Amino acid sequence: MGIARQLLFICVIFSLSNVEGRTHFHKDKSKHTDKGTPVGLPPESESPADPPIPSDPNNPCVFDVTSFGAVGDGSTDDTEAFTSAWKAACAVESGVLYAPADYEFTITSTIFSGPCKPGFVFQLDGVLMPPSGPDCWPEGDSKKQWLVFYRVDGMTFTGSGTIEGNGEQWWELPCKPHRGPNGSTLPGPCDSPALIRFFMSVNVEVIGLRIQNSPQFHLKFDGCEGVLIEDLSIDSPALSPNTDGIHVQDTKYVGIYNSMIANGDDCISIGPGCSDVDINNVTCLHGHGISIGSLGVHNSQACVSNISVSNTYIKDSDNGVRIKTWQGGMGSVAGIRFENIEMDNVKNCIIIDQYYCFTKGCRNETSAVYVSDVSYKNIKGTYDVRSPPSYTLLPAATQSHVQI
Known part of the structure; x- marks a missing residue:
């Protein structure tokens, strides 16, 4: 099957899955309870004035980050490519932001804002990771969070890929003591970023991903309604401090199914x-x-x-x-x-x-x-x-x- 036909097949499959996949916990709530925009989060984004350019003209719903300049070599900063692909995919119905396999993408602390058109999918088949440790964290970027999805109603985050948190150096910061081997006490995190945060979003799904070695919480939902988490794998060492697997707060109608969580704090x-x-x-x-x-x-x-x-x-x-x-x-x-x-x-x-x-x-x-x-x-x-x-x-x- 050619690349064009494969991407078209991905587009059609995701369009169908977004129609059928929200039946258990996604109540019909068309309005948000507006709690205000906290410091560090932008107002709701608007669709771009010009129509987005797809990765392949024959597949108008798939936007491959490599077509927007992502290198995926594990060291190059691919943030701009991801934000550009996000804006393009977000602006079309059943849009797919596609991060392909066999690449290691590095992006800095980023807020991906909605609202997006219905049926939006973020498909990660490669590796996505933040800068390696606090010394490589860009000055001025939030050290409390890495990926934030804000007002992304109806979004699905899925794929066969891995989100690598590069948390080892964060765990060793000399701020908060935590238990070590043989009864010893080791240092722990200061302002360590939560890896993924969904904020004020309705009807969101996180399916099939592997998330590992988060500096702090792996996956957070805050002020959300209608959340489905399924077939997720979370993996961090037993002695990694404050690395909750899944944390929910001010959130209702949540389903967490068929998942494996190995970490150093609350599962x-x-x-x-x-x-x-x-x-x-x-x-x-x-x-x-x-x-x-x-x-x-x-x-x-x-x-x-x-x-x-x-x-x-x-x-x-x-x-x-x-x-x-x-x-x-x-x-x-x-x-x-x-x-x-x-x-x-x-x-x-x-x-x-x-x-x-x-x-x-x-x-x-x-x-x-x-x-x-x-x-x-x-x-x-x-x-x-x-x-x-x-x-x-x-x-x-x-x-x-x-x-x-």
Whole structure:
């Protein structure tokens, strides 16, 4: 099959997949709840006045970054090529930004803004990575995030490629201590960038990618609605600090399915403002397990509801399934279901910790996040002999109800 026919086939397939692929968690919400644009994010982009030029005139929906000047040699800065291809693909219906296999693309901290035309796809089949370490990070670029997708309603991020975070040098920065081999303490991250962030977007999908060695969180969703994550592979060392696999906050209608996460912090973390999250058939390796929270820090209000975790395997982890709240917080955690979960050599299998604190000096408070309607069913496996299989810390001021 010739290159032109292959790209046409890609275009047609993605057009079909975008019609059929959003049935579970993508509710019909045509308007955003406008929280304002935070510092560092641009206003919504407008479509270019001139029609975009496709990579191949016979395939008007596919925009290959190499046709926009991307070199893909692992060292050349390809940011401009990616942003140009983004603008072109974003401006046409069923547009595909295509980063082909057998290339290693390097781009700097970038905000990809919508809105885009319906059916937009970012297909990564090669390797995409940031500059290698803080010393190579461009002066003036945000050190808190690398790739940001902002107001990209209906976008699919997919492909057979790899997102390489080049996180090793970030983990060694002398700012935050973390555990090392044989009980030692090693330095950790300062302002380390989260690798991928979706912000204020509706009906987005992340499917089939491999994400590894993030400087900080691998994948974040903030202020989103309707998120599907499937067939994802996340891989970072067990001792890499603060490398949460998937983090969601202020986000609802989320499905996380059929994925493998090996990292150094929470496998999946669910922050304040989340509801209707379904996690099924996920494997978590050598991290901190699946966590709801932490919630209520600095006397804040946090609400989380309708969370389901099922058919999940957790191995060699500090924790299994955990709810963690700060003293003095407000709000509620309700409607939590943990079912059919197997654990292998997990230190703390089941935790509800309402005295969550980084130090030993946190004082007791009279208020706390209210925890209710939590159930555990068919939780089995082996645990680390240093800790009991079930562990809870519930302050007397909180009327928590847990059913096991």
